[in-house]
Amino acid sequence: MTKFDPSARRSRARNRNGAPTVQPDATLQPALAPIEATSSFKQKAYVALKNAIVAMDIYRSRADIRLDERKLAQDFGISRTPVREAMAQLESEGFVRSVPRRGIYVVRKTKREVIELITAWAALESMAARLITENAIDADIASLRRMFTTFESGALRAHLDEYSEVNIEFHQSIIRMSGNRVLIDMAENLFTHMRMIRRKTIVEKDRVDRSIRDHMSIIEALEKRETARAEQLVRDHALGLAEHVERYADYLD
Amino acid sequence: MTKFDPSARRSRARNRNGAPTVQPDATLQPALAPIEATSSFKQKAYVALKNAIVAMDIYRSRADIRLDERKLAQDFGISRTPVREAMAQLESEGFVRSVPRRGIYVVRKTKREVIELITAWAALESMAARLITENAIDADIASLRRMFTTFESGALRAHLDEYSEVNIEFHQSIIRMSGNRVLIDMAENLFTHMRMIRRKTIVEKDRVDRSIRDHMSIIEALEKRETARAEQLVRDHALGLAEHVERYADYLD
């Protein structure tokens, strides 16, 4: 069942003494183009679809939103196959749901599901905080504080609406700083879901003030490498949001 | 996170007052044909492939293991399309990697990646422990203890080799008991990866003894609803494994 073919295709035709084989000289090319044009149609369709869905403000209405594979394929100018593969990916990430011979529908998270998302986020980010106190270099933590003071106060002054986005970015930065790819990838997905709900989340001035204080405490704990405290502050901050949603987010469901 | 919701296609045309609409009387028909869940080829291929990969003991050798779409499709007696879709799913879960015009290869986690997996697991399970102390009913926690005493001591006596599997099941039970689907789904994937590595993990008698003591402490903390302590014990238990891997698992890489 599994073509167990060891050592089958491994020659590489590269000689040891540095003499060029085919290319002029790879070592002279200064590591350019680390990013190749990677995108297959499937990837492009995935990105385009995801952006479209995120930008859709799906919680505004309750009406079912159906995505038509063929129409999308036409609009993108490609065939159904890559669109389908992108859809499958989005389905496994919880953004759409495919009903066998009915159609593909955009998923709205229920209140309970949102709370579960936030709770999982709390778990991941508090571990990230722990890792940061143990491993991160001072410079990175400092950059967090810089970002905080620049961004946060500015955005708050600008518009309360935009605070949620800045807020998400702050937490995303913490997770990224953990250096743990598994945590990062898992959280990335959660945050994307959060961004979709963000628009409907009413942010009161009080909550923003408290949130900023929380963030400041978190940064301080990280700077002082207070593992337990950082972990706890991060966790409680997120769980506080979960409780807020539990109480006031009746617009879900 | 997973597939279609079976409750989606359930209209059933039942009215409240018991009067028959179309059927002679729905209540008289004894709930026949509750489920007829013929899964798609894609699903079947996914399950078959995943089982095959997990059963493969890929860490025994270092040789690249390539999976041939066409051959697999032939072996399954289906076309490439559902096999490809299953592969895409497995790729997004980190079990295989598709190299554009080279082939699809089974992924071996590096030591660093394994440690990241375990760390993420620690995050998820410690949150699960917290949730259990807050929400679970006593009966469930009691069942955990029952399972522990039955299983664990028995398996230990039977074979040290099998301990790892029982160990994983214990932790999986904790996560499931949290009732948080997001945590559960994320962890399910992690545990599957852990099962693949399990075979190569040398378990010494000492470690098993300590592990069992840890488990017992965890159960006690859960029973007493000691949130902080349960959380901490679970986290440290998992992180202890991560450290063990860091020190002794040079067979990875």
Added chain:
DNA sequence: TAGTCATTTCTGGTATACAATATTCCAGTT
């Protein structure tokens, strides 16, 4: 004999055709 280069083969990516089934709508009947 060793190396080079063209050709052939093999791979996943994509497009398209076909199949199966749920839904919709309309005609015919009572």
Added chain:
DNA sequence: AACTGGAATATTGTATACCAGAAATGACTA
């Protein structure tokens, strides 16, 4: 007018054909 039955339609699931590019192969040359 209401209901039944079925055909037309719409939609995903699956199979197949084709494409581009990389690797393997083998002939040819120095």
